[in-house]
Amino acid sequence: MEGDLIDAGLSLWREVELFLRSMTSPWRIYQIGIILALLAVAHVLRIVVGRRLEDWVRRRDGWPRWRLRLSVIVIQRLRGLFFVALIWATVWIMREVTWPSRSYVLGIAATIATAWMAVSFGAQLIRNRPLRRMVTWGAWIYIGLLYLGFLDGATVFLDSIAVTFDDFRISALSVLKAVVVTGVLFLGARLILRILIDRISRSEDISPSMRVLATKALQVVFFGSAFVIGLRAVGFDLTGLAVLSGAIGVGIGFGLQKVVSNLVSGIIILLDKSVKPGDVISLGDTFGWIGELGARYVSVVTRDGREFLIPNEDLVTGQVVNWSHSDDFVRIDLNFGTSYNDDPHLVRRVAVDAAKTVPRVLANRAVACHITAFGDSSIDYVLRVWIRDAHEGLASIRGGIYLALWDAFKDNGISIPFPQREVRMLEKAPDVTEERQA
Template identity: 65%
Template sequence: MIAAFIGAIGVGHILRTRMRDWMRNLSGRPKWQLRYLLAVEKRLTLIVWAVALWAIFFVMQEITWPSRSYLIEVCARIVTAWILVEFLAQLIKNRPLRRLIRWGMWIYVTLYLIGGLEHTTAFLDGLAVEFGDFRLSMLAVLKALIVTALLFTVARVVSMQTSSQVRKNEDISPSMRVLIVKVAQVSLYGAAFFIGLKAVGFDLTGLAVLSGAIGVGLGFGLQKVVSNLVSGIIILLDKSIKPGDVISLGDTFGWINTLGARYASVVTRDGKEYLIPNEDLITNQVVNWSHTNDFVRLDIFFGTAYGDDPHKVRKIAVEAAKTVDRVLVTRPAVCHIVGFGDSSVDYILRFWITDPTGGLTNVRGAVYLALWDAFKENGISIPFPQREVTVLNEYDTPTDVID
């Protein structure tokens, strides 16, 4: 066995070098394939050692001394089990958790194959703390951790699959999708925790009393957190705000990126991401530009000279607005006189768009530019304030002012 291990080190080093050079030329492969190839590359010494041990074992069984191959068979089984554990551990994406499970399974399969599992179990069960009728042993703690970890893994896989299926269902509104995913996650992880404790014999009655007392204390200290949590559930239920909606809250204008348990993520046009507490979305006035539909009316103001025909100006302004790509032609644009200013006749131009997520300032700018081109083409001027300044000398000063 020692000779086979020394030979496996040399052969494994050569194979690892060649495999590493081959892997550097790979491109476009899925991450899971690369992760398994990397695991094979790291464990090539163990793989070569296992192959050598099984080869020696079968040779001794057929040719030489079958009765003296027992230790070689046990060692070959252990090394093979280590390799299988390594590949199964690659299913866990979290690196610290993967490392912990790998070492735990290595110890377990080694003890099982050498027949020391019962003695180890009895030893861990003897390491216990007793309080009256309550007894907590190291074995119970390990069982609770293992069972709970397995249940959490199953809950995570089921939660991911449920989330994927719910998000693909177009018949469910975006807000209800988020709510269903959150409820499924909380239910699955909560069930995994309590089932894991119950499976190893923990009495949950005392835990329920303790959790109730802790809940009362936390209720006073975490009022804002609970308020945001409840507000988030209300938002998801009444569908007033959902992912993808364009909202305005104070000076913040953007679209809802995600709805969390405590806050909503709002992304603005300049790339800033605001984390707005759910309570603010319930208690404050929120403008939802796409609540019932995506139609949004925009207003812009301008003025023309008094010498220009207002009937012609209104017609040209409406036609100019319709030339902008994002302005709807199915909904009428209108232009009205709103006042007679000091230097101009003031107008308001109203038009509709259906994609507020594309921004509002840019479409207003495009309409202003279309107005500029149309007015220039039709000889309509846009006036600006002008002032006449008269300079008086001392001989032009009125006599009544001097007196």
């Protein structure tokens, strides 16, 4: 094993040494100098043209986001684009005025540079920056080895770096192939998922909770299939991996009971549709609307902009008030009291008319006012109104209705009693000591 590694390394080195010796001829040295000069010219053009292009793009206020992003990508790669254009023009001129052998190195450099630029633009489809860099550099290295003629030697060298377990052999080459194939499959799965998820999100026949469930299921199926197919495509035996994963699952299952419980609870929530994105809920002291259903938690956004991440298990096992479960109509009860000197019939009529003037109160739903009790200092009432925008907040609608009641009661001479206490000052009592002495 060690001898094969040394032989492969020596063979690769001999290929590199032979290539370097071939670059020592005068015309190839001239071509290397031309390449360096073209790189310098491309750098100068990038400085001159890049600034003007950046200023021009900044003034495009009405452009869509994708066009601005594409412009930024192009500006960042202007040096490479200028170099590709210059070197291909040089290759064409050299082949027209002299022998093809005298532009051989220029042709290789132009081909590699063009392929590198294509990879650089294509890698922008990968949103994850570390993964995008890894894919870009891996593709650049592969292209360089291919066009320089070192690919076969590098392949043999990587294959010689291996570890053997009984009948199972894993080498650096097989690991690299697995990473590349799996990465390509993941990229394809991501693109297909983006199209499917976009269609699901725009379908009005599917409820919001089922959209989330379908999205999660598609992600598991596509990414799981890409992982398994990628490993199988390069010859990995997944039997041992299945046994190992089962053993690990049993070992860590006890330590992840809460995590598993939240995952299962999330699936239950999606299936029974008890809550869905956009619902207004109350859980303990938390009141807000659901922004996102995650695999482990539910995101609840409150009126003051705070976002609570509530575990799925709490929604399944706890008492949750869903203000918009079956519909988005919500009734609000407001309690108040008036003086015994005010006519209750007038109070009820004025209260109902005042509540109807508040914009968020539904006029097509009955607004009612009832006497609830004869209190110690007031007649107590309850005013019941309906709204259908609870996500806009309850405190604001209550405050608006109370303010409308205040104005209406003031205009109609209706008073709101409040507790009053009368303090009586008694005369000075006779001194008990003096009475005893008398």
